[in-house]
Amino acid sequence: MNIFNKTVALFVFSIFFMNAHAQEAKIGNLKIEVAYVRSTVPGQKSAAGFMKIISQGNADQLIAASSTISDEVQLHTMTMEGDTMRMRQVNSIEIPVNSVVELKPGGLNLMLVGIKSALTVGSNIKVKLKFVKAGEIELNVPVANGSQHTSSSHDHMMMK
Numbered sequence: 001m002n003i004f005n006k007t008v009a010l011f012v013f014s015i016f017f018m019n020a021h022a023q024e025a026k027i028g029n030l031k032i033e034v035a036y037v038r039s040t041v042p043g044q045k046s047a048a049g050f051m052k053i054i055s056q057g058n059a060d061q062l063i064a065a066s067s068t069i070s071d072e073v074q075l076h077t078m079t080m081e082g083d084t085m086r087m088r089q090v091n092s093i094e095i096p097v098n099s100v101v102e103l104k105p106g107g108l109n110l111m112l113v114g115i116k117s118a119l120t121v122g123s124n125i126k127v128k129l130k131f132v133k134a135g136e137i138e139l140n141v142p143v144a145n146g147s148q149h150t151s152s153s154h155d156h157m158m159m160k
Contacts, residue, residue, distance in 0.1 A: 037125060069126075075110065
């Protein structure tokens with residue numbers, strides 16, 4: 001392949017990649033953006049997942065999550081107690097009326113427990129979220145190096 005063909009192929013791939021990652025998911029009055037799961041190393045049995053959940057109307061609650069790549073997905077919160085970070089499972093995550101709830105490092109997050117194989121950067125995993133009012137939605141969430149994402153980054157999730 002000559003340099004021109006390589007350049008054109010890279011350009012086409014870049015446009016496809018940007019468009020595929022520019023989508024957002026909607027369910028009921030909720031919009032979900034900027035979802036990603038952190039990559040893991042072989043043998044690592046847990047990973048954290050993050051996203052923005054935007055209420056565009058009624059309040060709701062995230063009450064469950066699941067994925068085919070792990071034994072379970074727990075809803076978690078992290079807090080600092082002195083110099084110690086404490087992580088604990090919660091039964092639900094409140095989504096207030098007309099609000100933005102961020103699942104992010106150091107705060108609320110999804111914890112994938114019992115991962116069946118390493119999560120590699122560039123791959124995608126299926127994650128199902130269950131809300132009290134909005135119902136269930138399955139997302140195709142990218143695996144990424146956590147340092148590459150911030151709450152202000154573009155949406156990197158596709159809805160199935």
